[in-house]
Structures are given as structure tokens and as C-alpha cells.
Amino acid sequence: MPVELKTARGEALLKSNATPWAVYPRPQMRRDSYLNLNGCWDYTLVSHGDLPQQYPLKIRVPFCPESQLSGIGEHPQDGHFIWYHRSFTLPEGFNKGRVLLHIGAADQTTQIYVNQQYLTEHWGGYDSFCVDITDALQENNELLIRCRDDLRNKTFPYGKQTLKRGGMWYTPVSGIWQSVWLESVPEHYIEKLHIENQGLGVRISIQPQLDGTVTVPGVGEFALSDGKAQITPEDPHLWSPEDPYLYDFSVETAEDRIESYFAIRTLDIQTIDGYPRLCLNGKPCFFHGLLDQGYWPDGLFTPAAAECYAEDILAMKKLGFNTLRKHIKVEPEEFYYQCDKLGMVVFQDMVNNGDYNFLRDTALPTIGLQKLNDRHLHRNKLTRHLFLKSMEATVNQLKNHPCICYWTIFNEGWGQFDSDNVCAQFRQLDSSRFIDATSGWFRRHNTDVDSRHIYFKPVKLTAGDKPLVLSEFGGYSYTPAGHVFNTEKTYGYGKFADQAAFADAVEKLYLEQIVPASHKGLCAAIYTQVSDVEDETNGLLSYDRKVCKLDAQTMQKIAEKVKF
Numbered sequence: 001m002p003v004e005l006k007t008a009r010g011e012a013l014l015k016s017n018a019t020p021w022a023v024y025p026r027p028q029m030r031r032d033s034y035l036n037l038n039g040c041w042d043y044t045l046v047s048h049g050d051l052p053q054q055y056p057l058k059i060r061v062p063f064c065p066e067s068q069l070s071g072i073g074e075h076p077q078d079g080h081f082i083w084y085h086r087s088f089t090l091p092e093g094f095n096k097g098r099v100l101l102h103i104g105a106a107d108q109t110t111q112i113y114v115n116q117q118y119l120t121e122h123w124g125g126y127d128s129f130c131v132d133i134t135d136a137l138q139e140n141n142e143l144l145i146r147c148r149d150d151l152r153n154k155t156f157p158y159g160k161q162t163l164k165r166g167g168m169w170y171t172p173v174s175g176i177w178q179s180v181w182l183e184s185v186p187e188h189y190i191e192k193l194h195i196e197n198q199g200l201g202v203r204i205s206i207q208p209q210l211d212g213t214v215t216v217p218g219v220g221e222f223a224l225s226d227g228k229a230q231i232t233p234e235d236p237h238l239w240s241p242e243d244p245y246l247y248d249f250s251v252e253t254a255e256d257r258i259e260s261y262f263a264i265r266t267l268d269i270q271t272i273d274g275y276p277r278l279c280l281n282g283k284p285c286f287f288h289g290l291l292d293q294g295y296w297p298d299g300l301f302t303p304a305a306a307e308c309y310a311e312d313i314l315a316m317k318k319l320g321f322n323t324l325r326k327h328i329k330v331e332p333e334e335f336y337y338q339c340d341k342l343g344m345v346v347f348q349d350m351v352n353n354g355d356y357n358f359l360r361d362t363a364l365p366t367i368g369l370q371k372l373n374d375r376h377l378h379r380n381k382l383t384r385h386l387f388l389k390s391m392e393a394t395v396n397q398l399k400n401h402p403c404i405c406y407w408t409i410f411n412e413g414w415g416q417f418d419s420d421n422v423c424a425q426f427r428q429l430d431s432s433r434f435i436d437a438t439s440g441w442f443r444r445h446n447t448d449v450d451s452r453h454i455y456f457k458p459v460k461l462t463a464g465d466k467p468l469v470l471s472e473f474g475g476y477s478y479t480p481a482g483h484v485f486n487t488e489k490t491y492g493y494g495k496f497a498d499q500a501a502f503a504d505a506v507e508k509l510y511l512e513q514i515v516p517a518s519h520k521g522l523c524a525a526i527y528t529q530v531s532d533v534e535d536e537t538n539g540l541l542s543y544d545r546k547v548c549k550l551d552a553q554t555m556q557k558i559a560e561k562v563k564f
Helices: 008-014 307-318 333-342 358-366 381-398 419-429 499-518 552-561
Strands: 039-046 057-061 081-088 098-103 109-114 117-123 129-132 141-148 180-185 192-198 201-207 212-216 220-223 228-231 247-253 257-262 267-272 275-280 287-292 323-326 345-349 404-411 434-439 450-454 468-474 522-528
Touching: 098 109, 117 129, 192 257, 201 247, 212 228, 220 228, 275 468, 275 522, 287 345, 307 333, 323 522, 333 345, 333 381, 381 404, 381 419, 404 419, 419 434, 434 450, 434 468, 468 499, 499 522, 499 552
Parallel strands: 287 323, 287 522, 323 345, 345 404, 404 434, 450 468, 468 522
Antiparallel strands: 039 057, 039 081, 081 141, 098 129, 098 180, 109 117, 109 141, 192 201, 201 228, 212 220, 212 247, 247 257, 267 275
């Protein structure tokens, strides 16, 4: 039977009555108006879509009902409707003109009701959305949120969620799993902010295209022309993992004011010593990274506190890593903010949908059968449409973050279709970063990198015309006693009985295979993975984040050796 592991912050939350996730949820577009609606909500589960007559249960938002921290601890029956209910009253002076309700993410479809009035529906479980609730407000207000999740339907992006947990597949997540909050804005407000790296400067733009001023302390003031301003400091301070410098700035219009930040950094591909290299700020950079699933034993998709992200990032930096591959999941913006601030490069995956086939997508490619024309894979029109819609939402939501240097579209064939054309569409969304169209295998033509996955055999790769990236490898398993989710059945790619044997194997893998490859064209190596996740015990941290399985000094020496 699974063990109910908890992180230290999860234990602290369960002992307190504090409002969870009491941090501003959108750090790149801050206003002085903010009302957090996280905490205890009424909750019920029904088989029909009609308004419930009663709410017999309580749930802690923003944790999904499957999690310990929610107070429910069960997966709602697929296809049933999840109802959330709470009352709220706006603080005196809060309403400046319009009131917006924000939901960070809710899986899969969501409907919003305020004072019994239906307002909107949202499709998709990984992107944020908001609705203007001003016209439905009263002195005392009732908020209803209805969610429906059905993992039997593979058309929606679902990532690693499965109804039958085990191996590399994890407990599903339903309903609200990110912060719910209110914001007051003036009648004519800044709806969207865009930050685009352009050489040694950035372009700031807002929608709608209002007149106003961008102020960058220490740099100057810049007038918005058609909602845009170009900012190029005379002696720019470049962002890097070693020196994650951020410029604070504000945008002020006739009625509105927001605060944000940007970084200046360049990304390009150069041929150096005969090898195509991924370059950061004009110099070749080895992206020494880890796969990051973003799962937690007590909150599943959602850690107990926002500080957990910084703790994971700093733990990996202490081991010498400079990159996290955020694997088939979109995090709350707090994660990317901490990566921006602390200096951690992010390789960001899209979230896959469509059917997974073990033989086609994993078994045969792992033994070398990796050529497949993907033009006609996953023909379902709705599946393709929802993937492209999710892809666009992900890029638009995250592309302001300078830590994101690399996008991954498809992973190991799961849901892959017509990747050359999909990559062309992706470049229309963002051409300023490296794009890995097909991570692992089923490579086509339109991609920036040659991306490979290697498990169960030595890393023997030859660099070609594109930068060579080992986007997954390793995955060795070691299970520290007392910190294992499933003591009866664990999963990994090579198992070690004790910490010393595990550490020796990891060190040998890097010194004998990765370090030599880094000097012969390998540009990035992503080890599997940051932490254990349920049955999968190949993390460098235990699932409860209480044990680090490797020595920092040894890993720092390895990090120095992979540089070139």
C-alpha cells in the first residue's frame, strides 16, 4: 500500500489555519489590488450538471481533491461534476471600476457562476484564465465553480496523469489546482503585457494599445507609441544562471499602473571548434540539467507552499545544475519567477494529448526503431485542435519569462502529428528561443536541435548538422528507507541498494560518458530526474524532499568538467 508521505511545508500547513498560497499569483504583472480566495471552500460531487442543493464536504483550495492537502484525498469518478462554493465580500474601496476573477488552472473544463448567474466556460487544465464579474456583483456574493474531468477522453492535454498509477504514470489531478483570486482594475486597463527579447534590448508592449510611460529605474523613461516601447540600456547587464540580473520596470497609463521585470539575454546557434553549439549571450553554454515532473506527495500538482519551488531550484543549483526541463506540465507563474530570479534555465515542454501506445511510443524506439513519418499519426481533428490551442496558450502565458530558453513540442511520439508543420506554427508564436520539435525520437526536419533519449545503454552519440541534445538519460533508482511512496514496487532504470553505490554509478555515468561527449558536440544533458514521483524512484531528491541522494561537492566538480 502507498505511504502518505508529506513535505515539511505540507506538515506545517496541515497544522495551521493559514491561507495557502498567500502570494501574488502573477509576479510579472503586479497591481496593488489583490484578494486571495484560497482556503476552505464548500465542495460536492454529482453525476449531473445541475446546481447542487447542498455541499456536504469541505476542500482546501488550491489543492486538487486527489491530494492529501485538499482534505478529500480521492479521485472524483470520471465524468462527474465537481462543484466548489464559497461566499465573499469585497473590502471597502476595493472596486476601482471593474473586478476580475482569476483562476490559475483547473482541470479540465470549468464553468463560473456568480450569484447564480452563469458567466463563462474554460476548456483546458493547464492555462490560467479570468472573467469580468463586475456586473454580477452584489453586496454579499456567492461564487460557484463547476469542473469536469474525464481521463477516459484523451483529446484534452493530460500529461503524466492516469487512472491506473504506476511506473512513469502518476495519480490524476482534477478540478482547481492553482490559486483563485480577485483583482480590481479601472474601466480602461492594461489587459496584456508582452516582453520580447530583441538583441541587447527588449520591446515592451501592452494591449489594448494605450498611451503611457514605461519607467526602468536607473535606465530611464520611455513613452509608449501604439502601446510599444523599445528599451536598450547603454551597457546592458546580461542574465545568466551565474548572474540572474533582472531589471524592474513599471507601465503607467492614464488610469492604470502595473509593475513587472525583464531580463536581457541572447540565444543563438554558432559553430565552434567544428560543432554546432547552443549559445547564451554569445558564448557556448552547456545546459546541465534535470527532468522536472512537478509532482509533490501531499499536493500532487501543487506544492504545499510557493516557497517549495525556490527550495527545489536551490537544491539543484547546489548540486551544480543550471537547467530544469519542465516535463509535460505547465506550472504556476511563481515557479518561472523563481527560476528567473534565482538563475535556472527552463526547457519547457508542451503538454501532450492523444493516445499513448507503449509498443510504438516507447518499446520499439528504445531499442532503436526511431524512424516514423508522423504526418498521419493522431488523425482526430479535435485532438489536434486542442493540442494546438493548448500550445498557443502555453507560449502566450509563459514567453515573458527570460528563464525559458528552449521549447519542446512533442515528447517520444505521445500525441505527435505532422511535427514539421506544427513546428512552423510554433515559430509564429515565438521564434526567439530554441525549439525541439521531437524530443527523443521520431525526428523529422523542422527543428533546431538533434534531440535524443538514451536509457539502458551507453551514451554514444555523434554530433551532426544540428546542436546535439541528450534530452533524457540516466534514471537510476535508489530508495532511502522511510521516504518511499510504494515500498512494494518501485520503478527506475537500474536499481541500487544503497546510497554509496547509487552515487558512484551517477558519478561514473557523467565522467565516463557525458563529460567526454560534452567536448565532442553535446550541448545539453537532462538527467532523469529532480525527485522521486510516487512509484518512480529515480530522483536526486526523495519524493518528500527530505533526502538528497548525492553529495554536493562531488556534483559541483562534475558540473565544472562538463563546461567547455
